[in-house]
Amino acid sequence: MSLYNMVINFVENKIAPIAIKVGNQKHVRAMRDGFIVAMPFIIVGSFALVFAFPPFSEDTTNSFGRAWLDFASANFDNIMMPFNMTMGIMAVFVSMGIGFNLARAYNMDGITNSALALMTFLLVASPASEGALSMGHLSGTGIFTAVISAFFAVELNRILQKYHITIKLPEQVPPAIARSFEVLIPVLFVFATVFPLSLYLQAEYNMLIPDLVLEAFRPLVSASNTLPAIIGALLLCQLLWFAGIHGAAIVVGLLSPIFLTNISANQAAYLAGEAIPNVFTQPFWDFYIFIGGSGATLALVLLMIFSRSVHLRSLGRMSFVPGMFQINEPVIFGSPLVLNPTLFIPFVFAPVLNAIVAYTAVHMGFVGMGVSQTAWTAPALLGASWGSGWTISPVILVVILLVMDLFIYLPFFKMFEKQLLKQEGESEESKQGSTSPSGSGVTA
Numbered sequence: 001m002s003l004y005n006m007v008i009n010f011v012e013n014k015i016a017p018i019a020i021k022v023g024n025q026k027h028v029r030a031m032r033d034g035f036i037v038a039m040p041f042i043i044v045g046s047f048a049l050v051f052a053f054p055p056f057s058e059d060t061t062n063s064f065g066r067a068w069l070d071f072a073s074a075n076f077d078n079i080m081m082p083f084n085m086t087m088g089i090m091a092v093f094v095s096m097g098i099g100f101n102l103a104r105a106y107n108m109d110g111i112t113n114s115a116l117a118l119m120t121f122l123l124v125a126s127p128a129s130e131g132a133l134s135m136g137h138l139s140g141t142g143i144f145t146a147v148i149s150a151f152f153a154v155e156l157n158r159i160l161q162k163y164h165i166t167i168k169l170p171e172q173v174p175p176a177i178a179r180s181f182e183v184l185i186p187v188l189f190v191f192a193t194v195f196p197l198s199l200y201l202q203a204e205y206n207m208l209i210p211d212l213v214l215e216a217f218r219p220l221v222s223a224s225n226t227l228p229a230i231i232g233a234l235l236l237c238q239l240l241w242f243a244g245i246h247g248a249a250i251v252v253g254l255l256s257p258i259f260l261t262n263i264s265a266n267q268a269a270y271l272a273g274e275a276i277p278n279v280f281t282q283p284f285w286d287f288y289i290f291i292g293g294s295g296a297t298l299a300l301v302l303l304m305i306f307s308r309s310v311h312l313r314s315l316g317r318m319s320f321v322p323g324m325f326q327i328n329e330p331v332i333f334g335s336p337l338v339l340n341p342t343l344f345i346p347f348v349f350a351p352v353l354n355a356i357v358a359y360t361a362v363h364m365g366f367v368g369m370g371v372s373q374t375a376w377t378a379p380a381l382l383g384a385s386w387g388s389g390w391t392i393s394p395v396i397l398v399v400i401l402l403v404m405d406l407f408i409y410l411p412f413f414k415m416f417e418k419q420l421l422k423q424e425g426e427s428e429e430s431k432q433g434s435t436s437p438s439g440s441g442v443t444a
Contacts, residue, residue: 011240012243015239015243016240016245019236019240023245026102027151028253029105030098030105030150031098031256032249034095034096034097034099034102034150035094035260036097037094037097037101038093038097039373041087041093042087042090043374045085045086045087045088046083046263046372046373047386048080048081048082048086049080049087049267049270050371050372050386050389050390053072053270054069055390056069087139087267088138089138090260091138091139092121092146094143094146094147094150095117095118095121095146095147095149096114096117096150098151099114099116099150099153099154100113103154103157106158108158108161109182112179112182112183113154113157113183116153116154116183116186116187116190117150117153117154119153119190120153120190121142121145121146123194123195124197124210125137125138125145125208127198127208137210137211139268140260140261140262140263140267142210143260143261143264144213144217145209145213145214148213156186156193157186160185160186160189166186167181167182167184168182169181194209197209221261221262224258224262224280225279225280227359229280230279230289231352233251233255234251234289234351234352235352236251238294238295241295241338242338244338247294258280259281259282259285262280262281263278263281263370266278266281266371267371270371276369276371281370281387282370282374283370283373283374283383283384284362284370284387286378286380287374287384287394288358288384288398289351290326290351292328293326293327293329293331294332294351295328295346295347296350296351296401297331297347298323298324298328298380299350299402299406300331300343300346300405300409300413301316301319301320301323301331303316304317305320307413307417308421310424311424315330315334319331324379325378326378326379326383327377335416342415342416343412343413345412346409346412350405350408353404353408354405358397358401367391367393367394367397368388368389368391368393368394370387371388371389372386372387374386374387380398381395381398381399384397
């Protein structure tokens, strides 16, 4: 058996079944969908942060830059308000989103469970002091606690309902009122379990539950910034895609808490004027590793546009605009790239080489680390600059990576093109043969 067949069999028989189970698991899906709920707020907040810190030096003589700096300085608090009310409290949106989606997965009421999840999170992450709630753990440092709080709240409510430990009102009572009374006992249970634990940690160790959770996950977050961890994550993503499974949906769903924790820490350092600590952020993943979508397929699309094969040329033209916006399902399934042995190596390993080059460039200081959460559908040139604070060096890096991807895909693309040209030629000959005039059957 060839190495290629061994890899495919391993992915199909070992990795794929596990990945499908993980991807369909209720808590994983709720976490993925919960982060999607928070994403619009996070993107807007990140944009406000960049607007508050113009990409110009304080002594710039550029008239536009000078005007922007002066305006940002004079209106800093107002400009930062969208950031504080979005990125600054992102864990609030995450807890609500996860609570809602997990409840719906159990066919429970989404709104009341969302509120229960939020209350649980605020209870342990934002204790009141002098009439005000602390915002210290409502941003990225509270992400993991928000996830755990949402899981705990919904599972607690589910168990109580399963064993009928709830308040049931007569059927004549309006449904909205009945649902509000059903959540009374879960609220009391949360206060009776989680709140004493939070008070104990504060009294004995002068720490909150998010501090404890963050310490527990710190090794995982630190490991995520290493090149082997990044390569491992993207290899899993690509192998799943090659087997026909939406690898990005599974892998990014698991990575989302790390992405948000890392970007939040980067933004805190950015605001404080300190060195930015984390490489592995969503902009790094989307715009350096996967230019054009999973597999870094924008290079392949460009090659297709100028192909001699009618199929590839048509597919390339159709896929170019979606590919510019990081959407590449047309080329993945239209080529197809799924289970295509000819394009296996570039599809799986072009992103790996992108990651190595980009990681090296970041550590050498050629490009800055991500400080803005961006829309994954932004074109790579735009998204890379946006993610690093509207600097120009990420644009240069993306161009370099795209050219490198072109050379990686080119020899394998030529082999694939040759195969299709042969098929198209045989098909054309077959059509001509079927339409040529037949003999009359008359003999001399």
